[in-house]
Amino acid sequence: MNSSDSLNTTQDIHDNLVAYLDGELDAETARRVDDLLSTDPQVRKDVAELDASWNLLERLPRTELGENFTRTTLELVAEQAEEQLKQSKVGQPKKRIFGTVALIAAMFLAGVLGVFVADWFSPNKNAVLLENLPVIQQLDQLEQVGDFEFLQQIHEQNLFQLPPEEQVDAGGEVPQEQNGQQGG
Numbered sequence: 001m002n003s004s005d006s007l008n009t010t011q012d013i014h015d016n017l018v019a020y021l022d023g024e025l026d027a028e029t030a031r032r033v034d035d036l037l038s039t040d041p042q043v044r045k046d047v048a049e050l051d052a053s054w055n056l057l058e059r060l061p062r063t064e065l066g067e068n069f070t071r072t073t074l075e076l077v078a079e080q081a082e083e084q085l086k087q088s089k090v091g092q093p094k095k096r097i098f099g100t101v102a103l104i105a106a107m108f109l110a111g112v113l114g115v116f117v118a119d120w121f122s123p124n125k126n127a128v129l130l131e132n133l134p135v136i137q138q139l140d141q142l143e144q145v146g147d148f149e150f151l152q153q154i155h156e157q158n159l160f161q162l163p164p165e166e167q168v169d170a171g172g173e174v175p176q177e178q179n180g181q182q183g184g
Contacts, residue, residue: 017047021054 013036019025020033036043135142145151154160 017050021050
């Protein structure tokens with residue numbers, strides 16, 4: 001297997017070199033890094049520089065952090081958490097009021113929309129009554145007729161002829177010939 005198969009980019013190589021120096025690589029990856037070190041002078045140079053950097057860091061004096069550092073750090077964290085809590089509580093009433101107003105507005109709009117939709121799709125009972133008003137006004141007389149065939153026979157026999165000015169067509173309009181006579 002070629003070392004470039006698992007160590008494709010400079011970042012991969014660098015990450016593996018750091019882990020190699022720390023002894024954190026598995027046996028297979030460590031073997032590949034060893035192979036790469038034996039064949040690539042640039043990688044050997046990079047390992048030497050990293051090793052030198054780690055050695056310099058180990059020579060730096062270590063500062064002991066006392067109990068005071070821990071306490072002040074925790075106090076800062078607690079203060080920031082308290083400040084965030086205060087800020088969130090300040091914003092909550094505004095959010096609640098806005099949410100309540102939005103909910104009321106949405107309910108109102110839904111109600112208005114519901115009324116319009118119901119009115120649009122439901123038949124207007126008054127319109128039906130107005131349309132049938134002439135029949136309703138003469139309902140008592142029409143109930144005595146019996147059936148439609150009887151009315152058909154009377155019509156065919158022309159027993160009840162209306163004067164021309166009172167005749168109307170099936171749509172409830174005066175025929176055109178008569179309409180011109182009335183206007184002139």
